[in-house]
Amino acid sequence: MPAKLPEYRLGVDLGGTKIHVVVLDRKGRIVGSARTATKGERGYAAVVERIARTALEALDDADVKRKSVKVCGIGAPGPVDAERGVMHMAPNLGWIDKPLARDLGKALAMRVVLGNDVNCGALGEVAYGAAVDARSAVAAFVGTGLGGAVVIDGTVVNGAHGYGGEIGHIPSPFGDAVCGCGRRGCLETVASKTGVLRLINDAIAQGRKARLDVTGTVKSSAIAEALAAGCPVTKAAIDRMVEALAWGLCAIGNVVDPEVFILGGGLAETLGKPLLPRLAGMMAETSVLYRRQRPKLVMAKLGDDAVAVGAAVAAGRPV
Ligand SMILES: [Zn+2]
The missing domain is CATH 3.30.420.40 (ATPase, nucleotide binding domain)
Structure with a gap:
């Protein structure tokens, strides 16, 4: 320093x-x-x-x-x-x-x-957390929504209008659910806690049984518990979230090619480190860039x- x-x-x-x-x-x-x-x-x-x-x-x-x-x-x-x-x-x-x-x-x-x-x-x-000394990093924070940021040479890319790194609203091929921004099919309609709960609710509406009570506020820990208990509906929703997130990170990866991806946010941090190799594997399937070398993924540290x-x-x- x-x-x-x-x-x-x-x-x-x-x-x-x-x-x-x-x-x-x-x-x-x-x-x-x-x-x-x-x-x-x-x-x-x-x-x-x-x-x-x-x-x-x-x-x-x-x-x-x-x-x-x-x-x-x-x-x-x-x-x-x-x-x-x-x-x-x-x-x-x-x-x-x-x-x-x-x-x-x-x-x-x-x-x-x-x-x-x-x-x-x-x-x-x-500066002081999960990716100290990384020259370039892309962060994805999976919580209620999906936040993101691009850091290059220790500086955040704010962009001309303050929307730099805003990965949640990338148009995605993952369905056409209405996003909080008013558009349909943004990445965060799947790659967020809100998205995961929507997928679970859709499955329940189609008559499938979930080992998760989705009435009222659902904590990330309840989603993680249902997943650990082998709830197939929760597993399918998380699989879809991982797929969408991998797609989004590959899209940015192909533009920025960052040294490291930082994963954080309430849902990601609750699901914890097992999420990282799954996401890396999915990224390798999604982009030729990461088939050649596995992406480096770390979990946010500063909470x-x-x-x-x-x-x-x-x-x-x-x-
Ligand atoms: Zn949106």
Whole structure:
């Protein structure tokens, strides 16, 4: 690591339901943290104030004085203009074109760097997590939806409109289910927890029996348990998810040819490491690129801290 990294960096993970802040030291260790509910219904200004307050709590937790911190990164849930520090859209919070970096910067009296949350998560994994020292990486986060990010030479590809690495909405040949974005057949309609549950529900509607209660909220752990118990309906849905994910990663792999693929997100991390060789095998069947050499796949390591850590990394870049 270059010597010019700041002594301390603040990193914020702004989610639809929670705000999580970490204080990173020069070596990337978390030396303090704080967390609170977002309470988005109170409006933009109130949320900015809550982020600032939580950041001060994290500094207090770390026994670090506010004046000794010069930079704060924030990973926010939606497309951003990283250069201007503007959040284009936050569907979970109802925000459109908010100058979040400027407003939080004023509240904290320091420089604030804004990034997309998924991009920050991938950057955190490359800097201090599962893919340390990788020159290039592609991350796929399989949770409620499917998030993705492309990191090249330690820098996230944000793209011209803030949609860089947005793999969930790649048009795919895996059916024509309606996606959250309004289109049909996007990759995340199969390669996500929502997609898996939809496939299971479809099978139940066709009269098949599942060893999984799909009424109400279904946890990823319940899906993993049904799979381990040999539920054929769950197995078929997961097989389909793996197939779709392999297809998506091969599509990006053929463009970017990354050194490593990072797999994370609630469902992927719950299914755990056994998922990796299955996915690698399916990728080898899907693309000639990976028939010649197996893709390198790793499981995300930083869990809940990934976004906040990555945001701090983005903010603390020596300039
Ligand atoms: Zn979509």
